[in-house]
Amino acid sequence: MNDLDDLYREIILDHYKNPRNQGVLEGPTVHAQEGFNPLCGDEVTIYAQVEDDVVVDIKITGQGCSISRSSASLMSQAVKGKSIDEVKATVSRFKRMIAVEESEGEPEEVDLRVIGELAALQGVVKFPVRIKCATLPWNTLMIALEDAQAR
Template identity: 95%
Template sequence: MNDLDDLYREIILDHYKNPRNQGVLEGPTVHAQEGFNPLCGDEVTIYAQVEDGVVVDIKITGQGCSISRSSASLMSQAIKGQPIEEVKATVSRFKRMIAVEESEGEPEQIDLRVVGELAALQGVVKFPVRIKCATLPWNTLMIALEDAQAH
């Protein structure tokens, strides 16, 4: 185990034990609840306030394993205050980082300075069964944003 792995483990545990942007947002303009991940019992609901194409606030409720919950917390920090187009780019970078976008199936080497603390989740690629745990909040967010843009 190296120092970087230890740091990533600490980041994941911190976000699991102290999730950011937890709770229900009153009067959200965007809301989505993803289904259930039977492998871990993960459930995620996203509430967001989008104004003039910017995610000005986001709250998350749900339950799940440490990977799902820390991924939701990290995601909320990464996208809060961002324009929707940048949010979509962040989602795409995250999914490429853990090799779940329609590509060759290999993780893309991402500039870790760009993804910041999200890099802590890069180790999920070593455990394919956990990729669904890590992506559940991100997929839920995209459902919410797509619904908002359709209306």
């Protein structure tokens, strides 16, 4: 059961049971974006409040499995208060960690001190089907931020 313990680390279960930054944001600087995983029916909506290229607040609603929900929760903590450029760098590091950056074949050694609690999601690498669960909120956030930058 080692792989499974690796997937369902304590941090993951904690963020699944007590997700951070849940809720809805409204206002002219809020960019809302829905994301779906057609494979399993997971749904997420990201509300990113962007002011002067900084994600000043983020809220999340939706339903999904422990991996997608905890990934969204961990993501919200990791990006809140960061500039869009810093967020992009975090997304890139996260994706490299779970080997979904297109140019990368193998998961990369990522400095765990930089990535922090997000490292808890590393176990997902061994479960290829679940990678989409983990990346759903991140891809959704990126669309919201592109929308913010386009305006």
